[in-house]
Amino acid sequence: MEKFEKLTGIAAPMPLVNIDTDMIIPKQFLKTIKRTGLGVNLFDEMRYNPDGSENPDFVLNQPAYRQTEILVAGDNFGCGSSREHAPWAMKDFGIKAVISTSFADIFFNNCFQNGILPIVLPAEAVAVLMEDAKKGSNARMTVDLEAQTVTSSDGQSFHFEVDAFKKHCLLNGLDDIGLTLQKVPAIDSYEAQMAQARPWV
């Protein structure tokens, strides 16, 4: 996995609440057996008209936001389906961080698996950053994972919390499976114990 350290980039405002993973990547794109190539279909039904042309009103289609790397979103981002295709599509598009007041649980975990940092901030801070993101490509935000801060284009800085273990993995680009495989002896002994205690499992 790629390391996430510090990011300065364009942030796009998406104030809608409850943006679900069906919106992030609609079901017809889940038929792939690969992890890549989904970026063109990110937010497909909001981003394109039924005839396939771009919807000029959608934020990521506007010239200032085509290189977006950070999303500032409404409450409860990523709710709904567990599809990891959602962070895969975001990553493929180039989005590396999302800021909201809250995230759905499975989506939140899926982000970390793909080197994307979901940042939870209080409503007041998200409101400030949302306004900042509305300034277009001149508004470049900075996310510093090591320091756990997001800084707006005019220098207002907000501290965020992140799970220490997840932070460590992201900073170092560590792969969960590799880490867990170092614990195989513990898994072996748990299984041996359970074969006695709950043999029906």
Place this chain on the structure above:
Amino acid sequence: MSAPKTLYDKIWDAHVVDTQPDGTCLLYIDRHLVHEVTSPQAFEGLRMSGRKVRAPEKTIAVPDHNVPTTAGRETHIDNEESRIQVEALDKNAKDFGINYYPVTDIRQGIVHIVGPEQGWTLPGMTVVCGDSHTATHGAFGALAHGIGTSEVEHVLATQTLIQKKSKNMKVEITGKLRPGVTAKDITLSIIGQTGTAGGTGYVIEYCGEAIRDLSMEGRMTVCNMAIEGGARAGLIAPDEKTFEYVKGRPHAPKGAAWEAALAWWKTLYTDEGAHFDKVVTIRGEDIAPVVTWGTSPEDVLPITATVPAAEDFTGGKVDAARRSLDYMGLKPGMKLTDIKIDAVFIGSCTNGRIEDLRAAAEILKGKHLAPGVRGMVVPGSGLVRLQAEEEGLDKIFKDAGFEWRLAGCSMCLGMNPDQLAPGERCAATSNRNFEGRMGRGGRTHLMSPVMAAAAAITGHLTDVRDIMAETV
């Protein structure tokens, strides 16, 4: 004496393999369910790193999302991408030696219906699947939740998951339900009250007399939608009904193992005085038959209500409600019962079990779909379908003008040929009313099987109690 524990605490503690100083745990997974949409990349990952499935005997796969629900699917799936996904699962199941119910097997069906039906899901287990509605299995007092594809690969390779413990939330439904009110109305009403993020960070234990009174099917319906309330999982303590349901199923323990299992299962309840971080109490008598009007499962109202206005809400929900009303083509102030429908879908992992079909058939007996409305019944598994046919339910549905389909996810998410056309409006027993979920531009109203049956008869959203009053 140790401190009192919740049911969640007990199951969690019984599965911890390793704890890091910061509280991150390695949790052992007893059952891993797999379907064709969220698994190909995980198996590919195993192949690329030369890894095996650690516990193939605890891994169960079934194709459900992509499969057509019409005859002939055993030999051919028209949509090439769907076919490739199903074939990939066929191959992965074989190559890695996991339990498999292919589309040719009568036991095939929606993964969350097949697991309990075959006795793979048992009380006290940890159950995961690359699917958010894994919460369904919580009805057995199993800790069950959805995971992403990277985690699917992690479980395949290690039979564990890296987890931090969630907080405990209790949702108590007291007293009795009124006639015409079902498990679906309970679960929708909870989400209507707590919101789609109300359970975020929690595992919910559902309890109270109204929950106890539910059948296992009803309990599965309640837990199924825990995820729509934002919770990591939903749980119901196992009781005699649970044991009765499990007993004799193909993969349930037998003989001495059954006795040993039962002894442990009987310890799986929340101790007196255990701490919950959040408590919600709803009176069963206060729950009405409900429907959703918008594009979020929290957009729930009693069928007797009217469509709200965006201004009735606050904060970010104002814009979201405006967008929903526009998408759904609804005007504030109109009666919900004046909303005309084009289609009825009875099925899904929420309401595709035998009891759901019985309940819908009971309303539809001797009745017919309203003119211009199309109806589809999709049993949750091949065995549910068989049972329904034995009971003659298929005949009631067919006589009423419904299509009687083969098992699968079907219209619940239009990844297969069953979809709504743009602008079409559907009374659905599934769990998500998101924009485009059942087909681009399609409009979904979530409700119980009896409410969907009532709407089928009249052609508009209908209070099932009115239909029930007519029949008695």
